[in-house]
Structure formats: structure tokens, C-alpha cells
Amino acid sequence: MALLVRNWCLGALLLLVSLSASAQTSRPTYDFMTISVIKSPYRNDCYLLLTPAFQGKSEIKLEEEYNLASDRYRANLQRNITLLNNTLGELSAAGWDLVNVHSTEVGAEPPGLHPTATITRYLLRKAKN
Numbered sequence: 001m002a003l004l005v006r007n008w009c010l011g012a013l014l015l016l017v018s019l020s021a022s023a024q025t026s027r028p029t030y031d032f033m034t035i036s037v038i039k040s041p042y043r044n045d046c047y048l049l050l051t052p053a054f055q056g057k058s059e060i061k062l063e064e065e066y067n068l069a070s071d072r073y074r075a076n077l078q079r080n081i082t083l084l085n086n087t088l089g090e091l092s093a094a095g096w097d098l099v100n101v102h103s104t105e106v107g108a109e110p111p112g113l114h115p116t117a118t119i120t121r122y123l124l125r126k127a128k129n
Contacts, residue, residue: 028127033096035122037084039065045117048084054091088122096124 036049039062046062060083063076088098100123107116 030125031128033124037120038117040117048087091124096126099123099125
């Protein structure tokens with residue numbers, strides 16, 4: 001009888017340990033990437049930053065979007081949107097998933113004045129191999 005109880009306890013313990021181990025290994029771990037789009041109201045000061053670098057690129061200069069009342073600047077905005085969409089498409093094809101997007105205005109002093117810059121951050125993740 002003691003042997004039966006001992007074997008049952010040992011079997012239950014092994015089952016619990018194996019369930020715990022499988023629960024820990026089944027949770028995926030991720031690599032993360034941030035795309036920061038920085039747009040300043042000052043001319044020639046708009047960038048797309050990739051952290052970490054992707055395909056050897058960590059910084060991409062964007063077209064100037066100084067004044068959207070002009071056709072030229074609206075065309076620049078269109079090119080910037082196309083560049084961002086293409087970059088997100090390449091990242092998606094490489095296995096990166098978009099997790100979150102956050103945009104903020106920085107540098108307005110006092111509050112309510114036009115911001116110095118707008119920063120939009122795209123957080124992506126990719127399951128580690």
C-alpha cells in the first residue's frame with residue numbers, strides 16, 4: 001500500500017512539473033522595434049527613425065511638410081505617407097507585427113501655441129526564433 005501511495009505521489013509530482021514546464025515554454029518571447037516619425041515645423045527637419053536598424057537603415061529623411069496649403073507640400077506629405085506605408089509593409093513581410101501607435105506634440109511653450117515638433121511612434125514586435 002505504501003508503495004502504491006508513493007508511486008501515485010511521484011506520478012502526480014511529475015505531472016505537475018511537466019505541466020509547469022510546458023506552460024513556461026509555450027509563452028512566446030518577442031523582439032521589439034520602434035519607428036519614430038519626427039516632423040518639425042521648421043524646414044528640412046523631418047525624419048523617420050528605425051530602432052533597431054532595419055535592412056541597414058536607421059534614419060530616413062522625409063520630405064518637408066512645412067505648409068500644407070501649398071500643392072508642393074501636399075505632394076511631399078503624400079510621398080512621406082507612401083514611404084511610411086512601404087516601410088511598414090516591408091516590416092510586416094519580415095514578420096514584424098504592429099502593436100501600438102502613439103503621437104504627441106512636443107516643445108510648445110506656453111501650452112496651446114504651435115508645437116515645436118510632432119512625434120509619432122509605432123511599436124512593432126516579432127516572435128523570437
